[in-house]
Amino acid sequence: MSKGQRVVVVEDDPDISATLVMVLERTGLEVHATDRGERAVELVRELSPDLVTLDLTLPDMDGTEVCRRLREFSDAFIMMITGRSDEIDRLIGLEVGADDYMAKPFSAQEVRARVAALLRRARSAVEAPPLTMDAGGGLTLLPSAHTATLDGTPLPFTPAEVDLMAAFASRPGETWTRGELVRTVWQGEFIESDFLVDVHVGNLRRKLRRAGSKRSWIRTVDGSGYVYDPS
Template identity: 50%
Template sequence: MVVEDEAPLANLVATYLERDGFETTITGDGADAVPLARQVDPDVVVLDLGLPHLDGVEVCRQLRTFSDAYVVMLTARTEEIDTLIGLSVGADDYMSKPFSPRELMARIQAMLRRPRSRPAAPPTEPVAAATIRSFGDLNLDIDGREVTVDGTPIALTRTEFDVLAALAREPGVVFTRAQLIEAVWGPSWIGDEHLVDVHIGHLRRKLGDNATRGRYVRTVRGVGYRMGTGA
């Protein structure tokens, strides 16, 4: 789904998507975007920040109440606050205008290569211990794509979960931003590596973690991030 009020740009993006085999739906009005998303259940939403009637931040916030579609936010404003606000409501990536449609396609294809949630195993089928990672009271079921803290389920976006899972698969190993980008977004992704910091910040907030003395996600100054011990 393309949500963009500049009709020529919306049509251009849709043309590139259709060339790559996607079915596309276009709207230029933020107020129409949410009910339309409920109707078409998109896999990916290309979402402009500056929309009439309902801006992209609010559209994204409402989308996240019922959809796990990948969201790529488009913005004509380059101030960092716009990027941070957009990602804080669940956008997976962002691009500043003007941008290359080919680069947008590459990012979308990289996101779609990441696994979707798997159906839960039947009660009679035990979950393999190797798929469970525990860090104190944080439990991560990598195959089931579920996270709990002290038994309470934590709602993460796909990207937030993928960042956490990448760290948890190799506890104690320090990941640079570039390594996390490759693990989560893929080797073809091009953009600002500080995107990782934004998603780490959201993870910490949702997990009730502390940036200074992280129980779960720890900062290794000058290098990157690793999973903590939960202590």
């Protein structure tokens, strides 16, 4: 992780918040914490962080609503903090714009690994040249800016969705397993690959359909994974 990178921790449990702040500050990150959703939106707007860790259970606002508001103006990576049994919450959170999730209880090692993976992607995007990627079918990706357009119209992809589509487009017609996608896109350990990948693929398909596309884009290969097909 690089010094100068900034994280906003949104967590109403004081013990968990203190743990996250301590672990992240020890890695050299600038960390700001709040236990309120409204304040989280203000902090992200003021600070333009690289990453937000977001608890879904907050006293003043549902975490998914915070995520939805952040996505109106921020392209920071968002990692949800959830309970292990909250699969519906994880699904909703990923659908409204989160890039990743981490289940409670978690270890300091897991926090460091998961945050480092996301921030490597944030740093590489900043340092990468602003090259566009023709993904076929009128889809253009700009991974360094985490943006995408379809026939010139901007698409509401999250940073993780842009990275995932860029991975697919780098190997059109080839099968990607879910494990390969996690290693390529999320670059981390401690990840339940099937759930995370499947939800993001579903989000990409839905957003492309809403943009008016009738192409298949990403085909499911039973028992294997996915194939990118922009034809």
